[in-house]
Amino acid sequence: MPEKSVREMGELERLHHSLAARVFHAVMMGAAILGLVALLIGLGAYAYAMANQFIGESFGLARSTNAVLEKALDVEPLVMEVMDRYRSLSEEERNTMGEESYNEFFSGIEEREDYQTLRAILKIFLDSSDVNDVYLGVYDPDTKALVYICDPDDSEEYGFLPGEWEELEERELNKFITWDGEGKLHDTSNTDAYGWMCTSGMPVAISDKTVHCFVLSDITLSEIAGSLKHFILQYAVAIIIATVLLGVILTRHMKKNLVQPINAIAGAAEQYVADRKNGVEDTDHFTRLNIRTGDEIENLSLVFADMEKDLAEYEEHLTTITAEKERIGTELALATRLQADMLPNIFPAFPERVEFDIFAMMEPAKEVGGDFYDFFLIDDDHLGMVMADVSGKGVPAALFMMATKIILANLAMVGRSPKEVLEGANNAICANNREEMFVTVWFGILELSTGKVTAANAGHEYPVLKPAGGNYELYKDKHGFVIGSMEGLKYQQYELLLTPGARLFLYTDGVPEATNAENQMFGTERMLETLNAHAGASPEEALQAVRKAVSDFVGGAPQFDDLTMLCLEYKGPEKG
Amino acid sequence: MKEDIVLTIHKDQDGDALKVTLEGRLDTMTAPELEKELKGSLDDVRELTFVLTDLEYISSAGLRVLLMAQKTMSSKGSMKVTGVNDLVREIFEVTGFTEILTIE
Numbered sequence: 001m002p003e004k005s006v007r008e009m010g011e012l013e014r015l016h017h018s019l020a021a022r023v024f025h026a027v028m029m030g031a032a033i034l035g036l037v038a039l040l041i042g043l044g045a046y047a048y049a050m051a052n053q054f055i056g057e058s059f060g061l062a063r064s065t066n067a068v069l070e071k072a073l074d075v076e077p078l079v080m081e082v083m084d085r086y087r088s089l090s091e092e093e094r095n096t097m098g099e100e101s102y103n104e105f106f107s108g109i110e111e112r113e114d115y116q117t118l119r120a121i122l123k124i125f126l127d128s129s130d131v132n133d134v135y136l137g138v139y140d141p142d143t144k145a146l147v148y149i150c151d152p153d154d155s156e157e158y159g160f161l162p163g164e165w166e167e168l169e170e171r172e173l174n175k176f177i178t179w180d181g182e183g184k185l186h187d188t189s190n191t192d193a194y195g196w197m198c199t200s201g202m203p204v205a206i207s208d209k210t211v212h213c214f215v216l217s218d219i220t221l222s223e224i225a226g227s228l229k230h231f232i233l234q235y236a237v238a239i240i241i242a243t244v245l246l247g248v249i250l251t252r253h254m255k256k257n258l259v260q261p262i263n264a265i266a267g268a269a270e271q272y273v274a275d276r277k278n279g280v281e282d283t284d285h286f287t288r289l290n291i292r293t294g295d296e297i298e299n300l301s302l303v304f305a306d307m308e309k310d311l312a313e314y315e316e317h318l319t320t321i322t323a324e325k326e327r328i329g330t331e332l333a334l335a336t337r338l339q340a341d342m343l344p345n346i347f348p349a350f351p352e353r354v355e356f357d358i359f360a361m362m363e364p365a366k367e368v369g370g371d372f373y374d375f376f377l378i379d380d381d382h383l384g385m386v387m388a389d390v391s392g393k394g395v396p397a398a399l400f401m402m403a404t405k406i407i408l409a410n411l412a413m414v415g416r417s418p419k420e421v422l423e424g425a426n427n428a429i430c431a432n433n434r435e436e437m438f439v440t441v442w443f444g445i446l447e448l449s450t451g452k453v454t455a456a457n458a459g460h461e462y463p464v465l466k467p468a469g470g471n472y473e474l475y476k477d478k479h480g481f482v483i484g485s486m487e488g489l490k491y492q493q494y495e496l497l498l499t500p501g502a503r504l505f506l507y508t509d510g511v512p513e514a515t516n517a518e519n520q521m522f523g524t525e526r527m528l529e530t531l532n533a534h535a536g537a538s539p540e541e542a543l544q545a546v547r548k549a550v551s552d553f554v555g556g557a558p559q560f561d562d563l564t565m566l567c568l569e570y571k572g573p574e575k576g
Numbered sequence: 577m578k579e580d581i582v583l584t585i586h587k588d589q590d591g592d593a594l595k596v597t598l599e600g601r602l603d604t605m606t607a608p609e610l611e612k613e614l615k616g617s618l619d620d621v622r623e624l625t626f627v628l629t630d631l632e633y634i635s636s637a638g639l640r641v642l643l644m645a646q647k648t649m650s651s652k653g654s655m656k657v658t659g660v661n662d663l664v665r666e667i668f669e670v671t672g673f674t675e676i677l678t679i680e
Contacts, residue, residue: 481672
């Protein structure tokens with residue numbers, strides 16, 4: 001995770017988070033390295049070319065001089081004279097070079113006519129070129145020396161007299177005396193006296209093949225260094241300008257094609273989020289961007305645009321669904337109230353009747369349920385009681401329950417017996433029940449003046465009876481089949497006699513089948529125990545006790561069946 | 577929601593005889609599952625058998641599915657219920673299902 005979001009950054013910080021700056025730095029670095037490499041290569045190439053040019057010039061001069069000499073002067077006698085004298089010298093005599101006495105060995109040479117002609121010709125060539133010297137010399141392998149024949153250089157310092165010699169490196173000596181005539185004969189060496197010096201040579205034909213005579217031309221290469229300095233300076237300036245220019249152009253290019261589009265997308269995203277927070281809908285921040293870079297950035301912006309559109313559609317869809325859900329929720333809440341209101345739920349229900357006390361409750365597992373109870377006075381002496389359970393739950397069960405409740409009450413109100421009520425209800429419901437739903441019903445009629453209960457059971461739970469002064473116990477009555485699945489069913493009815501103080505407890509399977517987290521059921525045993533533990537309590541208190549016992553038993557497990565109960569206490573006929 | 581509230585439905589078809597073994601709880605939550613399973617597979621069945629040995633509980637919603645199966649089968653073959661344990665038998669008795677089901 002980054003330390004902070006872009007939103008939390010200041011302007012300066014955002015600037016530092018810049019692709020353009022990074023690109024500029026990278027370009028500068030790259031161009032600088034490239035420039036340096038190019039400089040080194042250029043420098044090498046330049047130096048090489050310069051050296052080649054110098055060597056060419058020097059070699060050319062040696063060749064031209066030799067060509068002229070071939071036509072104008074026969075140098076062989078002079079060369080042989082000098083070399084004869086040189087070779088006749090002993091080791092000690094040779095080493096006296098530099099002293100007056102040494103030059104005595106070669107007296108008279110300078111006075112020779114051919115020497116002076118030769119010197120004049122060499123002088124002309126020397127003066128008309130850029131080389132440092134052009135002269136005639138012999139490479140002597142025996143003494144490993146270059147013996148000067150004629151040197152037109154007048155200077156005390158660099159000029160040589162005939163017969164004077166210079167020590168040679170083995171390499172240079174071999175190169176010159178074994179030259180095959182290919183290319184330009186030259187040798188470059190770093191000398192103490194002249195610095196980097198290139199000596200080019202052209203062999204002079206001498207009949208004595210042991211005498212390797214050359215027209216030689218010296219040129220110093222130190223001038224190249226000077227012009228290199230100049231070159232580097234110009235080149236460096238050019239490289240720097242090119243680098244900066246390249247950096248600026250590339251950075252601009254990057255800014256236009258990379259940074260600005262990305263910033264635009266980021267800006268659009270911020271706007272988008274801000275709009276979302278403020279509840280603005282139908283935004284087109286990403287669609288409006290219109291980035292046409294033809295690369296991943298454009299793809300990115302298109303993806304964002306799609307996302308914006310899809311999100312808007314999704315949200316609209318979601319809003320519709322949420323609205324729908326809310327509507328359904330509201331309607332369900334209304335249905336729940338309506339269902340509860342359909343059942344007699346104001347207690348005491350018949351405050352003016354002293355013959356009995358009745359209490360009932362219904363708690364649906366879902367918003368609306370399929371269980372129901374009902375009780376109503378059929379006439380002044382008869383109380384009808386219903387406990388029923390529709391298969392399934394939720395709205396379908398609730399609708400089915402409503403129909404059943406009305407049918408049962410209608411049939412009872414016209415004075416039919418419980419058996420007839422159940423049979424009539426069964427036929428009425430079967431006539432139009434494609435969903436194969438059914439309902440279990442216990443229906444009884446209490447004769448208030450006598451305490452006689454006439455009842456019939458269509459597949460419902462056993463009722464619980466408590467004789468006056470006795471215990472609550474299951475009354476295993478005769479069962480018929482559930483209502484709503486087979487037309488023409490017959491039901492049996494039976495009679496019970498309630499003495500004053502006796503009670504009748506009715507319930508649906510939600511009570512005994514309430515299940516706890518260990519998958520155990522509450523069961524009729526616990527139900528009876530609870531009721532008997534509150535034997536003296538009023539019907540209302542008895543139901544509350546069972547409800548609490550079920551709730552304690554189930555604990556954290558969700559109640560997944562309706563909880564519906566009814567308790568009646570018969571108090572005896574009205575006195576008077 | 578408890579995780580162990582589930583129903584395992586195992587079907588074993590042998591020609592036109594289908595044996596359906598139910599394990600767990602057949603209640604409001606699992607009954608639609610069984611209803612869906614049966615709806616598509618009863619067309620060619622002449623003999624339907626439910627094995628309820630390991631059925632822990634059956635609610636009215638479950639009874640409804642059995643009733644629908646019974647109605648479908650009585651028009652073209654037979655249906656029987658086997659392995660009925662005490663708890664399920666009690667529910668069958670209370671609801672009167674013992675009258676309409678063939679219990680073995």
